[in-house]
Amino acid sequence: MKRSIRRAAFLLVPGVSCSRAYIQKIKDEGYTDLSPYLVPNQDAYTGQGFSWEQVCEVAEWATEFGLGLKLFTGYMKYREEFLREHPERRMVCLRVTGGSGPPVERNWRCPFQPENKADYVALLSKVVQLPPLREIHLNDEASIGFPDGSIGCYCDYCVSEFERKFGAPPPRKADWGSEVWWQWIQHRMEGWTEVHAYFRSEVKKQRPDVAVGIQLNASTVAAFAHNPWLVGIDLAHDAQAQDVLATNAYHHTQYPRWTYRPIRRILTEAVRTTGGAAVQRSMNIYPSAFFIPQTCLELNHQDGFFAGTVPFALGAETATFLSHEMMELLPPGFIDGFQQARALDPYFERTRPYSYATVVNPSQTEIYGYPERSWGREALTHWADVMYHVGLPWRWLFDRRLSDAADGLAGPVILPEAHCLKEEQRAILKEYVESGGGCSGWVARRLRTGRGVGRVRRLLERLLRLRS
Numbered sequence: 001m002k003r004s005i006r007r008a009a010f011l012l013v014p015g016v017s018c019s020r021a022y023i024q025k026i027k028d029e030g031y032t033d034l035s036p037y038l039v040p041n042q043d044a045y046t047g048q049g050f051s052w053e054q055v056c057e058v059a060e061w062a063t064e065f066g067l068g069l070k071l072f073t074g075y076m077k078y079r080e081e082f083l084r085e086h087p088e089r090r091m092v093c094l095r096v097t098g099g100s101g102p103p104v105e106r107n108w109r110c111p112f113q114p115e116n117k118a119d120y121v122a123l124l125s126k127v128v129q130l131p132p133l134r135e136i137h138l139n140d141e142a143s144i145g146f147p148d149g150s151i152g153c154y155c156d157y158c159v160s161e162f163e164r165k166f167g168a169p170p171p172r173k174a175d176w177g178s179e180v181w182w183q184w185i186q187h188r189m190e191g192w193t194e195v196h197a198y199f200r201s202e203v204k205k206q207r208p209d210v211a212v213g214i215q216l217n218a219s220t221v222a223a224f225a226h227n228p229w230l231v232g233i234d235l236a237h238d239a240q241a242q243d244v245l246a247t248n249a250y251h252h253t254q255y256p257r258w259t260y261r262p263i264r265r266i267l268t269e270a271v272r273t274t275g276g277a278a279v280q281r282s283m284n285i286y287p288s289a290f291f292i293p294q295t296c297l298e299l300n301h302q303d304g305f306f307a308g309t310v311p312f313a314l315g316a317e318t319a320t321f322l323s324h325e326m327m328e329l330l331p332p333g334f335i336d337g338f339q340q341a342r343a344l345d346p347y348f349e350r351t352r353p354y355s356y357a358t359v360v361n362p363s364q365t366e367i368y369g370y371p372e373r374s375w376g377r378e379a380l381t382h383w384a385d386v387m388y389h390v391g392l393p394w395r396w397l398f399d400r401r402l403s404d405a406a407d408g409l410a411g412p413v414i415l416p417e418a419h420c421l422k423e424e425q426r427a428i429l430k431e432y433v434e435s436g437g438g439c440s441g442w443v444a445r446r447l448r449t450g451r452g453v454g455r456v457r458r459l460l461e462r463l464l465r466l467r468s
């Protein structure tokens with residue numbers, strides 16, 4: 001059960017951190033890795049992002065100081081200048097629910113066009129030449145659907161590909177009774193997983209030792225704010241196709257998308273939800289100390305200690321604080337707390353998170369049973385709230401990981417309205433229960449969560465014989 005705990009310094013502002021002296025300081029502070037943010041075009045206005053040449057310099061210093069390199073890259077994002085010259089390479093979105101409007105060309109690249117893929121592979125083929133490279137994060141914070149009900153991609157290439165495969169153009173409006181609409185939904189989600197799996201395979205050809213993963217926006221994939229078909233991201237399938245899942249739980253700035261309170265719980269639940277997909281995979285969590293003066297108290301020692309421990313306490317292998325340069329601006333107490341958390345690393349390395357119970361995350365139910373609702377927010381977030389109130393150690397396990405990661409089950413299994421389980425998944429659960437498996441009760445299919453925390457709490461107490 002041993003794991004390697006790593007702490008990476010995210011490097012965002014080369015004007016501050018691109019020097020040998022700064023990297024030596026990071027080494028002296030006890031970090032294990034550097035995580036520079038590689039951009040093709042440096043933003044002269046914000047000064048953010050490292051050029052290729054600067055990343056090469058950082059890699060040399062990493063080698064000199066015995067640090068690893070965990071490289072952070074964008075794919076769809078950060079190519080605005082290029083897209084002004086090549087608008088045909090953009091992702092095109094249409095509002096398919098909640099209204100209508102003309103197609104919108106976003107300032108993100110289409111992830112599926114062969115030219116865009118080739119361009120990114122060319123970048124990755126340079127990146128893999130860096131000797132200290134340990135990990136690559138693909139396609140920062142991207143998705144193919146948005147909260148306003150618009151989805152992509154309807155560019156000429158994507159439309160013609162769908163038509164070639166299914167004999168009809170992709171529907172331009174949601175129609176849950178239409179077979180071709182469901183084909184479109186599944187085609188998008190499968191395409192998303194496939195394109196990142198392709199990038200991983202290209203890296204592995206040259207550097208099988210390098211871990212590859214996607215960096216996802218936690219408020220997009222772990223907040224239960226959107227039905228997964230909308231954003232087009234199937235977290236469990238992505239976990240199966242990658243070595244690492246990375247996510248950025250910036251709890252003090254992302255809070256409008258989350259229901260969990262106090263706001264610190266956003267980091268906790270983002271890691272826990274991501275971990276429910278990333279069974280047998282590595283997790284790299286980007287905590288931050290962004291805060292908005294009007295909405296939160298000044299960050300203190302406890303906040304720093306919390307940001308430095310929660311990712312590991314819930315199963316992450318790496319925490320990458322965003323960003324190292326910004327630490328200079330934070331209250332000293334926060335930094336002290338974050339650094340003191342390092343004392344727990346030897347203990348984290350010897351264990352994995354304990355869970356008394358497992359709640360199966362029924363993503364299939366959400367996508368296929370309640371596609372017109374944000375059902376996860378209505379029915380699933382209560383479970384996290386109740387577990388918090390009764391103080392129960394627990395975990396999620398995505399239904400789609402049952403077939404290949406059933407060792408993610410621990411203790412009694414709760415299936416909140418998971419009525420879209422496949423035969424194979426049901427058989428695995430049945431076997432788990434019949435073999436004992438620490439299961440004190442089969443509490444499954446007929447359970448209905450209702451909408452209230454109180455109701456979920458009473459159910460939990462009855463089913464697990466708990467009293468808070």
Ligand SMILES: [Zn+2]
Binds near residue numbers: 111
């Ligand atoms: Zn496209």
